[in-house]
Amino acid sequence: MVARGLLGQVSVHGDLCAEIRETEAYLPVGDEAAHAVAGQTRRTRILFGPAGHAYVYLNYGMHHLFNVVAEVEGIPGCVLIRAAGPWKGPGRLSRGMGIDLRHYGVDLTQGPLRIERGRNIEEENVLVRPRVGIRRSSELFLRFLIA
Numbered sequence: 454m455v456a457r458g459l460l461g462q463v464s465v466h467g468d469l470c471a472e473i474r475e476t477e478a479y480l481p482v483g484d485e486a487a488h489a490v491a492g493q494t495r496r497t498r499i500l501f502g503p504a505g506h507a508y509v510y511l512n513y514g515m516h517h518l519f520n521v522v523a524e525v526e527g528i529p530g531c532v533l534i535r536a537a538g539p540w541k542g543p544g545r546l547s548r549g550m551g552i553d554l555r556h557y558g559v560d561l562t563q564g565p566l567r568i569e570r571g572r573n574i575e576e577e578n579v580l581v582r583p584r585v586g587i588r589r590s591s592e593l594f595l596r597f598l599i600a
Contacts, residue, residue: 454478455504455523456532457597460579463571464519464537466550471538472571477584478523478595481530485589489529499558500529507566509547509557516544517553521561521568535596574599 456478464471479487488510489500499508500522508520508531524530533543540546547553552566561568580598584591 454597455521455530456595457579457581459521459532459534459568460597460599461572461574463569464534464546464550464567465569466552466566469550470569471540471546471550473534473537473568475534475536475541475596475598477533477535477597479520479531479533480593480595481524481528483590484593484595486584486587486591487529487531493529497529500531502526502558505561507552507556507559507561509552509554511554512544517547518543519547519550519552519556536598 456476459473459476462473489497493501499506503526504522506522508522509517512518519534520531523532535543537546540549556566559566578600580600581594582596583594584596
């Protein structure tokens with residue numbers, strides 16, 4: 454699962470870098486909390502594109518949330534980066550690293566906003582928990598954290 458695999462990798466934006474410490478998966482099927490559950494819209498179109506691109510959206514009109522598209526083209530799945538480096542919380546992370554709507558759709562394998570190889574996290578150091586901050590499909594154990 455991509456959400457688990459992103460733990461320990463490094464989010465880079467310009468001169469800033471931070472180890473990814475917490476992620477949350479959103480599935481293409483059976484996940485009522487996923488933005489793509491209602492189909493492709495202007496906001497979610499990137500989720501239906503190739504993996505490795507940024508899905509950034511404004512949450513509650515004040516927090517930019519940074520996600521990684523995680524499925525093959527045509528299948529909408531993504532991973533929310535919940536915490537990295539010193540920033541605990543997805544809104545604080547985006548604000549701290551200067552990630553906003555300008556980064557919607559960027560290729561995360563190159564350019565100023567990217568994910569680079571970091572360290573491998575052993576299974577015994579990974580916690581798997583239910584997602585937080587949502588009402589629908591909150592019982593799914595799709596949140597991954599470095600213990």
